[in-house]
Ligand SMILES: *[C@@H]1O[C@H](CO)[C@@H](O)[C@H](O)[C@H]1NC(C)=O
Ligand SMILES: *[C@@H]1O[C@H](CO)[C@@H](O)[C@H](O)[C@H]1NC(C)=O
């Protein structure tokens with residue numbers, strides 16, 4: 329784990345770089361502005377005017393070509409972390425910014441990402457194999473990647489406390505109800521109690537799968553099953569019957585380095601930054617041109633045009649790695665900020681999936697009641713924009729599914745927009761936005777078909793203009809935007825169901 333350019337150095341570098349490059353003394357025109365001042369101040373209308381469908385589409389096509397570099401190893405295009413597709417995505421972003429000259433300070437932030445792979449699994453409870461069985465992401469294998477045998481043992485309450493695990497769990501398969509605490513905590517407590525595997529059954533209809541999250545040495549191979557499948561077993565166990573069972577999981581959890589790219593304007597007040605981010609990685613299943621090619625390319629396109637303008641406040645762009653593995657890049661970034669550096673970030677804007685083919689214009693419902701103060705002012709900027717452009721919008725939960733999570737948990741106001749993933753468009757929304765009711769907003773979400781054809785270009789252009797507006801607004805002024813007063817975490821003490829795209833509890 330190392331950092332090639334310490335992020336804490338950014339501000340001092342930025343401070344140094346706005347020193348006039350040429351002395352005015354001797355100049356025939358003493359009124360001649362400094363080079364850095366000769367640019368006009370950024371404005372929304374000026375920055376938005378640079379955004380075209382052609383430019384965005386050209387970048388999307390290039391990104392797809394880059395995803396194809398992942399094909400030799402994965403048999404199809406992908407930009408998942410560790411793949412050549414992702415390495416080349418990072419190179420593309422880095423070199424595009426580097427080619428702009430000295431307007432930005434670019435830094436690579438390399439960190440160890442935890443990656444998991446489940447190859448094969450089997451769970452037999454009594455003499456049946458429940459149909460709804462799914463492995464959890466980041467599950468360890470069963471011992472020696474072999475089948476293990478033991479009775480199924482019911483865990484009391486929610487399995488969130490050591491005392492919920494009876495001594496019979498030792499050498500057995502722990503049977504735990506979903507809810508109240510993260511899956512990873514249940515798995516670790518099962519392991520601590522000596523379980524050889526764990527099965528978490530859903531507390532609502534349908535099957536359950538998610539991620540165990542940050543690996544623990546106590547984690548055991550963990551499966552999810554539906555509530556319906558679990559019921560007959562629970563009944564038997566409550567009557568004191570013994571259910572001999574077996575579990576098999578062939579999986580690996582490993583660490584590999586990956587890199588966030590951060591680009592910050594050298595101009596503008598380095599003590600007051602507007603920060604925005606998209607994620608550079610895709611899932612292994614596909615090329616991720618909408619998720620999050622759209623958001624990360626919007627940022628790249630805007631960064632290339634911002635160089636024509638002067639900014640009053642610093643603008644910091646981020647391209648996160650490992651979002652799909654559980655917000656790894658943004659988590660790492662925020663964890664490395666000193667208090668001083670944290671306070672320089674006035675707000676963070678998340679741009680993840682801006683061109684879903686069956687889109688809705690979605691705004692994260694980020695309010696000051698439960699999020700750091702300023703989140704609501706940002707939300708209102710998006711509302712005003714859609715309203716003034718005569719388009720409809722909806723609010724969506726600000727529930728931890730993308731890279732804003734670490735920021736709001738560390739007291740930094742946040743928000744963002746999106747166009748929808750695997751959610752289903754309602755009839756009302758089809759009236760509001762067009763498209764097809766009953767279908768996913770992005771029918772190719774996390775699939776092979778998330779290609780250049782999976783982009784709604786009209787939505788992408790409008791949203792990229794909105795992103796430009798958000799950048800220009802805060803780059804010019806924070807007037808009326810709440811000051812940071814300290815690192816007060818998100819007020820809500822409730823744990824969120826998500827941390828990234830996968831369920832965590
Ligand atoms: C940062 O990463 C880019 C893209 O991979 C690479 O080209 C560049 O050399 C790296 N910079 C440093 C200072 O290591
Ligand atoms: C937005 O969040 C606030 C609480 O922060 C809640 O009162 C409100 O109902 C939410 N609105 C929507 C449309 O979800």
Ligand SMILES: *[C@@H]1O[C@H](CO)[C@@H](O)[C@H](O)[C@H]1NC(C)=O
Pocket residue numbers: 718719720759760761762
């Ligand atoms: C906004 O939604 C309403 C229905 O709620 C619809 O009648 C109207 O046409 C929509 N506006 C646009 C610009 O699509």
Ligand SMILES: [Zn+2]
Pocket residue numbers: 607619620651680681
């Ligand atoms: Zn995404």
